[in-house]
Amino acid sequence: MRVTINDIAKMAGVSKATVSRVLNDSKPVSEEIRQKVLDVIEKTEYQPSSVARSLTTRKTKLIGVLIPDVSNPVFSKIIEGIESEANKHDYNILLCNSRYSEEKELKYLDILKDKEVDGIILNSYHASDKVSKKLKAIDKPTVLIGTQLDQTMYPIVRIDNEKAAYEAVLFLASSGHCKIGMIHGPKHDPIAGIARFKGYCAALEAHEIQLDENLLYEGHFKLMDGYEGAQKLIKMNPEMTALFCANDEMAIGAIKGLIDLGMHVPDDISIIGFDNIDIAGIYAPSLTTISQPFREKGKSAMRVILSLINMEPVSENLVHDHELIVRESTK
Amino acid sequence: MRVTINDIAKMAGVSKATVSRVLNDSKPVSEEIRQKVLDVIEKTEYQPSSVARSLTTRKTKLIGVLIPDVSNPVFSKIIEGIESEANKHDYNILLCNSRYSEEKELKYLDILKDKEVDGIILNSYHASDKVSKKLKAIDKPTVLIGTQLDQTMYPIVRIDNEKAAYEAVLFLASSGHCKIGMIHGPKHDPIAGIARFKGYCAALEAHEIQLDENLLYEGHFKLMDGYEGAQKLIKMNPEMTALFCANDEMAIGAIKGLIDLGMHVPDDISIIGFDNIDIAGIYAPSLTTISQPFREKGKSAMRVILSLINMEPVSENLVHDHELIVRESTK
DNA sequence: TCTTGACAGGAAACCGGTTTCCGAGTACAC
DNA sequence: GTGTACTCGGAAACCGGTTTCCTGTCAAGA
Numbered sequence: 151m152r153v154t155i156n157d158i159a160k161m162a163g164v165s166k167a168t169v170s171r172v173l174n175d176s177k178p179v180s181e182e183i184r185q186k187v188l189d190v191i192e193k194t195e196y197q198p199s200s201v202a203r204s205l206t207t208r209k210t211k212l213i214g215v216l217i218p219d220v221s222n223p224v225f226s227k228i229i230e231g232i233e234s235e236a237n238k239h240d241y242n243i244l245l246c247n248s249r250y251s252e253e254k255e256l257k258y259l260d261i262l263k264d265k266e267v268d269g270i271i272l273n274s275y276h277a278s279d280k281v282s283k284k285l286k287a288i289d290k291p292t293v294l295i296g297t298q299l300d301q302t303m304y305p306i307v308r309i310d311n312e313k314a315a316y317e318a319v320l321f322l323a324s325s326g327h328c329k330i331g332m333i334h335g336p337k338h339d340p341i342a343g344i345a346r347f348k349g350y351c352a353a354l355e356a357h358e359i360q361l362d363e364n365l366l367y368e369g370h371f372k373l374m375d376g377y378e379g380a381q382k383l384i385k386m387n388p389e390m391t392a393l394f395c396a397n398d399e400m401a402i403g404a405i406k407g408l409i410d411l412g413m414h415v416p417d418d419i420s421i422i423g424f425d426n427i428d429i430a431g432i433y434a435p436s437l438t439t440i441s442q443p444f445r446e447k448g449k450s451a452m453r454v455i456l457s458l459i460n461m462e463p464v465s466e467n468l469v470h471d472h473e474l475i476v477r478e479s480t481k
Numbered sequence: 482m483r484v485t486i487n488d489i490a491k492m493a494g495v496s497k498a499t500v501s502r503v504l505n506d507s508k509p510v511s512e513e514i515r516q517k518v519l520d521v522i523e524k525t526e527y528q529p530s531s532v533a534r535s536l537t538t539r540k541t542k543l544i545g546v547l548i549p550d551v552s553n554p555v556f557s558k559i560i561e562g563i564e565s566e567a568n569k570h571d572y573n574i575l576l577c578n579s580r581y582s583e584e585k586e587l588k589y590l591d592i593l594k595d596k597e598v599d600g601i602i603l604n605s606y607h608a609s610d611k612v613s614k615k616l617k618a619i620d621k622p623t624v625l626i627g628t629q630l631d632q633t634m635y636p637i638v639r640i641d642n643e644k645a646a647y648e649a650v651l652f653l654a655s656s657g658h659c660k661i662g663m664i665h666g667p668k669h670d671p672i673a674g675i676a677r678f679k680g681y682c683a684a685l686e687a688h689e690i691q692l693d694e695n696l697l698y699e700g701h702f703k704l705m706d707g708y709e710g711a712q713k714l715i716k717m718n719p720e721m722t723a724l725f726c727a728n729d730e731m732a733i734g735a736i737k738g739l740i741d742l743g744m745h746v747p748d749d750i751s752i753i754g755f756d757n758i759d760i761a762g763i764y765a766p767s768l769t770t771i772s773q774p775f776r777e778k779g780k781s782a783m784r785v786i787l788s789l790i791n792m793e794p795v796s797e798n799l800v801h802d803h804e805l806i807v808r809e810s811t812k
Numbered sequence: 813t814c815t816t817g818a819c820a821g822g823a824a825a826c827c828g829g830t831t832t833c834c835g836a837g838t839a840c841a842c
Numbered sequence: 843g844t845g846t847a848c849t850c851g852g853a854a855a856c857c858g859g860t861t862t863c864c865t866g867t868c869a870a871g872a
Binding site: 226247 | 526528529530531532533535536541543546550551552554557558560561564565568573574575576577578580585591592594595596597618704733734736737740759760763764765
């Protein structure tokens with residue numbers, strides 16, 4: 151049987167209130183008794199039950215982290231950041247992998263309520279009304295990452311996606327490209343979908359390039375979307391000399407797709423991605439891309455959650471810096 | 482204030498025992514009363530506190546997953562597998578990222594004890610005595626993945642690393658290579674370190690090739706280890722025509738390192754990796770490698786944990802199949 | 813010497829569930 | 843009509859902590 155606070159109290163000849171006080175330094179205890187209690191605790195290797203403690207304190211020291219896909223490096227880096235910051239402050243992570251399914255998102259929100267997590271970090275793929283409503287009902291400190299919920303008052307940790315995309319496409323245009331295609335994300339995604347597309351449009355406009363529907367392809371951020379999209383676009387537009395992809399995975403798919411058509415990157419066509427995942431730097435050719443600080447975003451989100459939990463004002467800067475990393479895939 | 486079982490009991494005019502019975506179907510309740518209780522529950526959107534439940538049932542429905550690095554695709558795929566199986570059975574994942582540090586491993590084991598998880602899935606990088614001892618003290622259902630703990634009686638989910646490495650190197654030797662280098666893992670790692678090296682030796686022996694110390698380089702599974710290792714080996718052994726790397730990351734580093742020296746893969750040298758991570762298939766050249774089913778291993782581990790928790794015999798097959806995937810990096 | 817206040821520590825309530833134990837009511841057999 | 847068995851539901855104990863409230867002791871001040 152497990153050692154409980156009652157056992158310790160009996161063995162030390164004190165009440166369990168005293169044991170609790172020694173454990174938490176919540177009220178002064180004479181040095182003599184404190185030592186006796188500590189001795190017994192050490193001898194028995196007693197470890198208080200966090201479940202019991204949570205019941206009275208109403209705190210679980212658990213942060214629910216809801217993301218679409220753990221095995222996507224974009225999200226796993228965020229998790230890593232969250233974890234490192236959480237760990238520093240004795241919080242733990244309840245991992246919720248929604249697999250891009252709204253149903254699972256909703257189910258996990260129920261679970262998070264049930265588990266009484268102290269806070270929620272949400273990277274929702276389906277930022278739907280249902281999600282928003284459920285989140286409100288849970289009524290816990292919440293931070294969003296790369297997600298926009300309508301009429302929301304939750305802090306959002308993000309980068310300026312539109313500006314970043316603008317810079318990427320501007321770089322292509324400034325290098326002399328004028329037939330610039332884009333493999334963009336789905337329209338229902340306000341961040342990686344819409345915002346990056348807007349940046350693309352703005353950059354074209356800045357260089358007085360007409361937006362051409364034929365140079366657009368919609369993907370879902372998957373490798374094969376890039377592969378197929380690039381092949382389709384280049385067949386329809388042989389004069390296309392540059393391609394901006396809404397994420398690195400599609401960009402690498404695009405490179406592979408073009409190589410398989412016998413083309414050369416960047417000699418025949420320049421490719422630029424978004425996110426700067428690890429592969430981007432080591433792919434051959436290495437990928438020019440927009441780098442965003444995933445780990446830092448995770449840490450940042452966690453710090454905001456801590457502020458919210460402790461009812462402190464949120465001093466954290468929510469908009470992180472991005473950076474254009476020029477590598478071999480463009481010229 | 483939160484709605485509790487007491488509120489429901491009062492509103493429905495029954496005792497809280499009855500509410501509990503309706504909730505859990507633990508004892509028959511007349512249809513009339515059941516309906517009344519269910520109505521109240523629905524109206525109030527009552528959700529029982531899992532913390533309180535855990536305190537009495539001694540079950541938290543939490544599985545502690547301790548791994549060295551979430552952002553490494555090898556581990557995140559395992560996690561994905563664990564999650565999908567856990568989710569099916571209403572278990573949740575407490576994520577523990579040890580960052581390859583023994584200190585953090587030990588700290589997390591304390592946390593897992595404190596949190597009273599129902600089971601532990603451990604992928605330890607430092608399978609030390611301390612870890613082993615602490616694990617024993619926690620005394621919870623435990624499964625190891627890709628980890629060997631001395632004198633342990635925990636089930637180990639794994640592949641036959643030695644055989645897999647043997648097959649990889651045999652493939653090279655059978656293709657006519659006789660100067661085959663290896664970038665292996667550290668010696669303290671019984672699985673990815675020792676076992677894969679043994680397979681290499683065995684394959685050489687099968688082809689009566691003398692083991693040559695000069696063709697060996699020790700890395701820590703990082704990209705740069707492969708990069709530097711490959712460059713060093715080829716400079717020392719210009720006659721080397723094939724290189725086996727203990728994981729894909731080092732293999733890709735190796736390719737990059739050799740390309741940067743002006744060499745061609747596979748024309749000048751064949752490279753073979755291990756793990757078949759996503760990049761392996763899309764890298765240019767794509768990587769010949771040993772594929773192992775990470776997701777399946779994760780699922781498998783979770784199923785074993787479930788069996789252990791439910792005191793059922795473990796029927797799961799613990800040794801998974803690997804497969805040699807021949808791609809462009811070898812000839 | 814008596815009062816007052818500070819302080820250490822114990823008893824008990826409480827958190828929100830589950831489960832045991834028991835009693836009331838009903839049905840059936842004799 | 844009485845004894846018996848069975849069903850349903852309530853009271854209360856319990857899980858292992860925290861916290862409030864109270865009591866006893868001792869030192870300082872009047």
